[in-house]
Amino acid sequence: MYPDRVVSGMRPTGAMHLGHYHGALKNWIKMQSELPCLFFVADWHALTTHYDDPGVIERSTWDMLVDWLAAGVDPSQATLFIQSRVPEHAELHLLLSMATPLGWLERVPTYKDQIDNLSNKDLATYGFLGYPLLQAADVLIYRASQVPVGDDQVPHIEMMREIARRFNHLYGKEQGFEAKAQDAVKKLGSKRAKLYNELRTDYQQCGKDAALEQAKAMLDDAQSLSMIDRERLFGYLEGSRKLILVEPQVRLTAASRLPGLDGRKMSKSYGNAIALREDRATVTKKVRTMPTDPARVRRSDPGDPAKCPVWQFHAVYSDAATKEWVAKGCSSAGIGCIECKQPVIDAIIKEQEPMHERAQQYLDDPTLVRAIVADGNDAARKLAQETMRDVREAMGLAYN
Ligand code: TRP
Ligand code: SF4
Numbered sequence: 001m002y003p004d005r006v007v008s009g010m011r012p013t014g015a016m017h018l019g020h021y022h023g024a025l026k027n028w029i030k031m032q033s034e035l036p037c038l039f040f041v042a043d044w045h046a047l048t049t050h051y052d053d054p055g056v057i058e059r060s061t062w063d064m065l066v067d068w069l070a071a072g073v074d075p076s077q078a079t080l081f082i083q084s085r086v087p088e089h090a091e092l093h094l095l096l097s098m099a100t101p102l103g104w105l106e107r108v109p110t111y112k113d114q115i116d117n118l119s120n121k122d123l124a125t126y127g128f129l130g131y132p133l134l135q136a137a138d139v140l141i142y143r144a145s146q147v148p149v150g151d152d153q154v155p156h157i158e159m160m161r162e163i164a165r166r167f168n169h170l171y172g173k174e175q176g177f178e179a180k181a182q183d184a185v186k187k188l189g190s191k192r193a194k195l196y197n198e199l200r201t202d203y204q205q206c207g208k209d210a211a212l213e214q215a216k217a218m219l220d221d222a223q224s225l226s227m228i229d230r231e232r233l234f235g236y237l238e239g240s241r242k243l244i245l246v247e248p249q250v251r252l253t254a255a256s257r258l259p260g261l262d263g264r265k266m267s268k269s270y271g272n273a274i275a276l277r278e279d280r281a282t283v284t285k286k287v288r289t290m291p292t293d294p295a296r297v298r299r300s301d302p303g304d305p306a307k308c309p310v311w312q313f314h315a316v317y318s319d320a321a322t323k324e325w326v327a328k329g330c331s332s333a334g335i336g337c338i339e340c341k342q343p344v345i346d347a348i349i350k351e352q353e354p355m356h357e358r359a360q361q362y363l364d365d366p367t368l369v370r371a372i373v374a375d376g377n378d379a380a381r382k383l384a385q386e387t388m389r390d391v392r393e394a395m396g397l398a399y400n
Pocket of ligand 1 (some may be wrong): 009010011043135136138139148149153368
C-alpha cells in the first residue's frame, strides 16, 4: 500500500491568533513528529472568495508562514509549501472536474452557508462552487492517508473520499492489467506465488477475509516487489482494479477550542482575538478588559463561570486546582474578576514566549522563510508529479 502521509492546508488569513493555535496548529505540531506531514498555504482557495481583492494574499501568506514556524511547525520534520507553487494541484482539479457530478458540489453544506454569510460578495462563481473539488485535489495528489481538520471540514473530506473512489472505479482498470498482475505474481518467486494464488482464490471464491489479510501481510513482506507491482497485486486480490488515488481519513482536531475574548468564535474580524505573537502588555490589557459574567456587577456579587468567557480560557489554560479555585471563588464572590484573570494572563504569556523567540530569526532574516518554502515546494512537487504520472496514464493521457 501507499505510505502513511498527512496533508493539511489553511487559507492565508494573515497573522494567526490563539484560536488557530489551539484549534489547528497544536495538532499539526503533534502530528509532524509522528508521520510525514505536508502543510500548505491554500492561496488559490483564498482567491475563491477574494478574487476581487487579490493584493492581500501575498502578505498574508508570508505572515501566516512566520506564525506557523513561530508556533513550532518544524521544517526539518514537516514539508511546508504554497499551493500555487505546485501547479499540479490545478491539473488534478481539472481532470477530477470532468467526472464530478454538480450535485455533489451543490450539496456540500459550507457552499450554501458561505454564500449566505458572505452576502456582500457575488459567490455565484465557478471557482467557488469548485472549492471542495480543489481541496480534494490538494489531498489526493499526495495520496494522503490522513487529513487533520476541524469538524466544519468533515463534509469536504467525505466528498473527496467519494471522488477518489469514483476515480479508481472509472480509471483503475489498467490496460492489460490481468497480464501485468500475473507477471507480478511470478516475480514473487514460486513458493510465494503459489500461496498468493491460493489465498486469492480463497478470498474471491469463499469470501475468506483472513485469506485476504494473510495475502496482504505477505505482500508487505515481499521486499523484491516494486511499488507499482505491489499495488497491482493488492488490486488483483480484490478484483481487477488498481488503486490510483487513496481515500483519506479525517483526523479531527482534539477539542481544545479557544473562543474569542467575548465568548464568540475567535476571529480577527470580530475584534475579539489575541494574536499568536501579541506583546505582553496588550495580552494583559485584552484579558483584563474581557467581559465576565454580567451578573457580577460589583465585587461582592457572586457569579457563574458557565456564563463567563474567562472560564473557557481557564478550561484551556488552567490545571485542576486553579479551575477549582475559580469555580469556588466565583460562585461565593470569594475572588474578584481581575484576580481570576491573572493565571490566564500568565499562562498565555508563558505559552507565547517560545513563539516570540522562534519568530525572531525569521523577522531578522526574511530570506530564511523563502528558503524553507522553496525547499518545501520542490519536495511537494516531486510527490505531486509522481501521482500525476499515474493519473495521466490511467486516463489515457500519457501519449506524446
Ligand atoms: N478548506 C480548508 C479551510 O477552509 C483549507 C484547505 C484547503 C484544506 N485545502 C485543504 C484543508 C486540504 C485540508 C486539506 O480551512
Ligand atoms: Fe468570570 Fe472569573 Fe469573574 Fe467568575 S470570577 S465572572 S469566572 S472572571
